[in-house]
Amino acid sequence: MGIVKIGDDLHEEVRRASGVMCRSINAQAEFWMKIGMLAEANPALSYVEIIRMQVAAAHGQAAGPEAVAA
Numbered sequence: 001m002g003i004v005k006i007g008d009d010l011h012e013e014v015r016r017a018s019g020v021m022c023r024s025i026n027a028q029a030e031f032w033m034k035i036g037m038l039a040e041a042n043p044a045l046s047y048v049e050i051i052r053m054q055v056a057a058a059h060g061q062a063a064g065p066e067a068v069a070a
Contacts, residue, residue, distance in 0.1 A: 004029070006029075007053050011025075013031050014028050014032070017032075035047070035051075038053075038054075
């Protein structure tokens with residue numbers, strides 16, 4: 001586990017979002033980083049499609065774009 005330094009403004013945004021999403025501040029930051037990484041790797045997919053892929057993968061289902069249509 002490492003330490004990531006972020007600016008005060010972004011930290012405040014993470015803190016607010018974590019409260020709304022019922023996640024710890026670290027979990028919220030990790031979620032945003034993971035979604036950002038997936039979005040950069042899959043620029044043709046929308047946020048909703050990325051989330052559907054992650055849910056499908058968590059359930060052991062196909063995680064490719066074909067799973068998005070389900």
